[in-house]
Amino acid sequence: MNFLKAYTPYFVLALLFTSCTQHKGIDKKVYQRPNILFIMSDDHAYQAISAYQSHLIRTPNIDRIGKEGILFTNACVTNSICAPSRATILTGKHTHINGKTDNSRPFDTTQVTFPELFQKAGYQTAMFGKLHFGNNPKGVDDFMILPGQGNYINPDFITKNGDTTRMEGYVTDVITDLTLDWMDKKRDTLKPFMLMYLHKAPHRPWWPRPDKFEEFMNKKFPEPATLFDDYQNRGAAARTAEMNLLTDMMYNHDSKIRPELSKKMQPEPFVPEYNNGFHGPYTERLTEDQKALYEPILDKINQDFEENWSTMSREDKMRWKYQRYMQDYLACVSSVDDNVGRVLDYLDENGLSENTLVVYTSDQGFYLGEHGWFDKRFIYNESFKTPLLVRWPNAIAPGITNEEMVQNLDFAQTLLEAAQIEAPADMQGESLMPLLTSNETQWTRNAVYYHYYEYPAVHQVKRHYGIVTKEYKLAHFYYDVDEWELYDRLNDPNEIRNVYEDPKYADVVTRLKQQLEALRKQYGDSDELNQKYIDIHLENSIDSPLKQKGS
Numbered sequence: 001m002n003f004l005k006a007y008t009p010y011f012v013l014a015l016l017f018t019s020c021t022q023h024k025g026i027d028k029k030v031y032q033r034p035n036i037l038f039i040m041s042d043d044h045a046y047q048a049i050s051a052y053q054s055h056l057i058r059t060p061n062i063d064r065i066g067k068e069g070i071l072f073t074n075a076c077v078t079n080s081i082c083a084p085s086r087a088t089i090l091t092g093k094h095t096h097i098n099g100k101t102d103n104s105r106p107f108d109t110t111q112v113t114f115p116e117l118f119q120k121a122g123y124q125t126a127m128f129g130k131l132h133f134g135n136n137p138k139g140v141d142d143f144m145i146l147p148g149q150g151n152y153i154n155p156d157f158i159t160k161n162g163d164t165t166r167m168e169g170y171v172t173d174v175i176t177d178l179t180l181d182w183m184d185k186k187r188d189t190l191k192p193f194m195l196m197y198l199h200k201a202p203h204r205p206w207w208p209r210p211d212k213f214e215e216f217m218n219k220k221f222p223e224p225a226t227l228f229d230d231y232q233n234r235g236a237a238a239r240t241a242e243m244n245l246l247t248d249m250m251y252n253h254d255s256k257i258r259p260e261l262s263k264k265m266q267p268e269p270f271v272p273e274y275n276n277g278f279h280g281p282y283t284e285r286l287t288e289d290q291k292a293l294y295e296p297i298l299d300k301i302n303q304d305f306e307e308n309w310s311t312m313s314r315e316d317k318m319r320w321k322y323q324r325y326m327q328d329y330l331a332c333v334s335s336v337d338d339n340v341g342r343v344l345d346y347l348d349e350n351g352l353s354e355n356t357l358v359v360y361t362s363d364q365g366f367y368l369g370e371h372g373w374f375d376k377r378f379i380y381n382e383s384f385k386t387p388l389l390v391r392w393p394n395a396i397a398p399g400i401t402n403e404e405m406v407q408n409l410d411f412a413q414t415l416l417e418a419a420q421i422e423a424p425a426d427m428q429g430e431s432l433m434p435l436l437t438s439n440e441t442q443w444t445r446n447a448v449y450y451h452y453y454e455y456p457a458v459h460q461v462k463r464h465y466g467i468v469t470k471e472y473k474l475a476h477f478y479y480d481v482d483e484w485e486l487y488d489r490l491n492d493p494n495e496i497r498n499v500y501e502d503p504k505y506a507d508v509v510t511r512l513k514q515q516l517e518a519l520r521k522q523y524g525d526s527d528e529l530n531q532k533y534i535d536i537h538l539e540n541s542i543d544s545p546l547k548q549k550g551s
Contacts, residue, residue: 034392035356036118036194036415037343040089041336042082042130042203043376044362046387048333055222056368057330061341062389065360069391070400070436074470077364077408079452080376080383082203083107083133085363085408090114092412092427094523095451100133101533102454104540107133112424114412115139118194121421126182129175129198132363136162140196142186144178146171150200152207152332154285168287170209172201172332176339180346192419197343201332202366204374205253205277208331210293216331217297220323226494227322228315229371233498235483237462243373245321246270246314248459253277255324256301268310270317322369329368357392357418361408370494377461379450379475380495384468392418396436404440405448405470406432428523446470449519453533455479463534465525467516474500474512479534486512 046052051063051071077085079095087100090113095101099108116139119125127143130150137143144157147164155171156164157178167174179197187193208216231238242248251257251271259278265271286294301324312320340360347353365383367373376383386408390396395418410429417423417431434442451465466475473487473495486500486509499505520526 032355033123033192033419034394035192035352036123036419037197037347037356037358038195038411038415039197039199039340039343039358039360041199041201041333041362042132043364043366044199044202044333044336044387045366045368045382046362046385047368047370047382048202048330048366049387049389051389052387056326057333059333059337061337061344062360062387064341064344065358065391066389066401068393068398069358069389069396070402072388072390072402072404072406072435074403075361075386075388075406075408076384076448076450076468077386078448078450080364080378080450081452081454082363084453086132087111089363089408089411092409092423092429094409094428094449094525095453096525096529096533097426097428097523102457102537104454104457105536109134109138113138114416115194115196117416117421117423118419121419122191123194123419124188124191125194126187127196127198128178128182129196130200130203131198136160142182145198146200149203151281151285152200153281153290154287155200170335172199172335172339173209175199176342179343183346183350183352194415194419199336199339201336202329205281206325206328206332207281208328209335210290210297212331212334213294213297213328216327216334217301219327219330221326221330223319223322224368224370226371226496227318227369229496231371233496235477235485235498236481237378237464237477237483237485238371240460240462241373241378242458242460243367243375243377245325245369245372245374246318249321249325249374250277254328255305255321256298256328257305258298258302261302261306265306265309271309318372325374326368354393357395357415358390359411359415360387360389361411362386363408375459377452377454377459379452379464379466379468379473381489381493384450390432390436392436397438400438402435403470404435404443405445405468406435407448447515447519449516449523449525450475451525453537455537457537463530465516465520467512467519469512472508472512474509474516476516478530484509 048057049062050058051066078088083103084095084100087098087107088095091098091111098111115125119139125140127137127140131137131145143160147156147158152171154166154168156166158164251262252259262271347356364376365385366376367382370382410432413423413427413429414432417433430445447467447469453463455461455463462477463479464475464477471490473489475485477483484500485498486505487495488499
């Protein structure tokens with residue numbers, strides 16, 4: 001679809017005319033193609049954004065993007081795991097097509113990414129933060145990216161020169177500093193820019209900045225209704241997943257219990273002797289001055305644990321783990337929100353807001369104690385849904401909420417159309433431009449396709465694929481099981497009742513299975529491909545349980 005023909009006349013005029021932009025005292029004539037600022041965090045649950053739910057935390061800066069633009073309530077991913085999600089965003093293709101089905105499989109560098117297309121179209125491109133795979137992002141003029149998962153404190157960065165440099169400070173602040181420095185000192189004001197601002201936070205293991213660590217350690221958070229879910233009426237996948245807060249969340253790595261205290265408390269149940277959370281992210285990276293800020297807070301956490309843990313009931317231990325989790329996770333989110341505010345303020349102060357399309361999203365959702373879990377991977381709502389807020393003053397009316405089924409598969413084509421760049425024919429998403437510009441009648445999708453592959457692996461979430469509409473969710477778990485699950489999304493929002501065998505839903509099952517098969521054909525997925533990726537995964541699977549636990 002040609003954007004100039006299809007969308008709002010006042011924006012067409014903005015595209016056709018030029019305007020004067022003053023930068024450092026020099027007037028420049030700038031052609032008004034929009035700048036693109038793509039902001040993505042890692043594992044940021046929509047439940048931890050107050051524009052969606054405000055019971056856990058306030059995020060005024062991220063909320064602002066939705067208030068001044070559009071908030072999507074049914075945005076979701078095609079495969080809820082970090083690197084595959086990022087590959088889908090970059091290529092506009094499902095993971096079985098771009099080849100990045102799991103975290104261990106290397107990215108196919110022959111794939112065309114949307115930054116390449118922006119670069120070829122005359123945009124200045126840059127990337128700062130967490131990519132998660134590859135050391136040389138394609139189509140990016142300038143970058144500094146974290147190696148792999150990166151570190152929260154004194155992080156290392158890979159530069160475009162191929163070297164690695166360590167920068168002192170807190171990673172969320174440092175990534176923002178790099179981003180602002182590029183916009184202020186390095187960008188070419190004669191060109192529009194496509195800037196990817198990619199946060200590590202709030203990925204595990206959660207190390208907040210010291211001030212946030214202290215602030216949130218003293219907070220108590222409401223528990224989710226399904227914290228003590230017993231998985232009745234669900235299949236083997238939910239019952240066997242290793243994501244439980246009490247039994248699978250590590251005490252040193254996640255809850256900040258010092259290794260020596262864990263060892264002292266042996267053989268206390270639920271306190272295994274892992275120490276990698278302190279060994280790398282904390283013990284080996286911090287300066288003595290930095291440790292002096294963290295140690296008093298760690299003292300309080302460890303004193304509480306030592307004095308009270310052994311006398312707690314199993315339920316109280318679960319509650320203790322939940323609070324420790326939320327305190328650190330949400331403290332990391334708070335820093336993200338503060339820094340997003342810094343960048344939005346820079347756009348305002350430098351006359352860039354009006355012609356910059358701003359996206360805020362995450363690489364997928366995350367469990368915040370729902371069903372007793374942390375992590376992601378499942379087609380269930382908390383991991384399947386992802387935040388998506390978009391602001392573009394020239395095209396998007398402020399304060400819109402949209403409920404359509406949109407996916408990370410759609411991001412590349414959306415941004416390309418906004419910039420008047422033709423998308424490759426083999427991209428599989430749909431541009432969100434009709435929804436951004438209140439032309440909903442041009443939007444035709446009513447269902448999305450999901451497929452998760454990384455099993456057997458860390459967290460032991462079984463392979464499954466499925467179809468999701470606004471009303472229902474049908475999933476097929478396979479490989480070492482053959483089980484189907486159906487959820488009524490409107491009447492069972494917590495997804496605790498599998499109604500696949502309920503006769504009242506027989507017609508729904510029949511219809512959704514037909515739609516599911518049609519989607520698999522449309523996107524080029526099949527049982528033969530499933531077997532191919534099973535074989536590849538088993539050949540390349542990670543063999544270290546400790547390494548897996550920290551992923």
